[in-house]
Amino acid sequence: MKLIFLGPPGAGKGTLAAKVVDIIKVPHISTGNIFRSAIAAKTPLGLKVKSIIDSGRLVDDETTIALVRERLGQDDAASGYILDGFPRTIAQALALADFSEVDKVVNFDIPDAGVIERLGGRQTCRECGTNFHLVFGRPKQEGVCDTCGGELYTRDDDREDAIRRRLEVYREQTAPLIDHYRKQGLLVDIDARPDAGEVVAIFRKNLGL
Ligand code: AP5
Numbered sequence: 001m002k003l004i005f006l007g008p009p010g011a012g013k014g015t016l017a018a019k020v021v022d023i024i025k026v027p028h029i030s031t032g033n034i035f036r037s038a039i040a041a042k043t044p045l046g047l048k049v050k051s052i053i054d055s056g057r058l059v060d061d062e063t064t065i066a067l068v069r070e071r072l073g074q075d076d077a078a079s080g081y082i083l084d085g086f087p088r089t090i091a092q093a094l095a096l097a098d099f100s101e102v103d104k105v106v107n108f109d110i111p112d113a114g115v116i117e118r119l120g121g122r123q124t125c126r127e128c129g130t131n132f133h134l135v136f137g138r139p140k141q142e143g144v145c146d147t148c149g150g151e152l153y154t155r156d157d158d159r160e161d162a163i164r165r166r167l168e169v170y171r172e173q174t175a176p177l178i179d180h181y182r183k184q185g186l187l188v189d190i191d192a193r194p195d196a197g198e199v200v201a202i203f204r205k206n207l208g209l
């Protein structure tokens with residue numbers, strides 16, 4: 001199954017994708033995670049995108065499309081994937097349509113107040129990217145990832161000014177994808193406000209899984 005996870009920052013795309021891959025057994029491909037790994041490893045890509053990501057703006061389409069095209073060409077993505085955080089612009093969606101055909105676009109809907117509450121308390125694992133939350137999803141041991149034992153940190157783009165910028169960017173450049181995919185009959189709307197277990201249950205029901 002080939003899925004796109006669409007939604008504002010903090011909607012829970014990464015958290016939900018990590019749970020859903022246990023159900024549908026496809027790779028979870030997050031462009032944000034790929035960029036953050038490149039930044040941590042100080043690769044040429046990481047050095048190029050660090051200041052853009054920290055400020056909450058989008059990496060340019062050309063770079064992002066090339067990265068996803070290459071990743072979807074790998075064997076493990078041949079029969080399915082969850083694309084989390086891509087496409088984020090109409091240009092990216094048009095490019096994707098040239099190299100892969102998606103089955104459904106899952107739109108996680110949450111108001112701004114919910115975004116701010118979730119991003120405010122988020123903690124992310126430096127090693128594997130798993131997300132925790134100081135209120136909604138605490139790790140078993142403070143500061144330590146339940147999945148891999150890695151160190152938890154607060155993302156540089158979870159500062160108040162960067163969150164505001166990411167919401168603006170989402171509204172201007174990414175939200176138009178909702179209509180784009182609705183017109184193609186691919187959109188599945190999911191209320192992302194309930195707790196993560198409930199959102200997974202809604203997801204399964206709405207996708208008939
Ligand atoms: P990216 O990493 O994709 O960030 P984002 O879209 O801003 O989304 P987030 O990862 O912040 O939120 P999420 O929806 O995954 O929520 P999460 O599950 O963590 O992108 C980062 C940057 O990379 C971009 O700003 C851009 O610069 C660049 N980039 C990436 N893709 C790009 C592209 N295609 N083109 C150009 N540039 C690109 O959940 C948030 C918190 O809430 C967590 O703490 C979690 O524990 C908690 N939580 C989750 N679900 C629930 C729930 N149901 N109930 C309670 N708490 C919950």
Ligand code: MG
Pocket residue numbers: 013014015030032
């Ligand atoms: Mg994410």
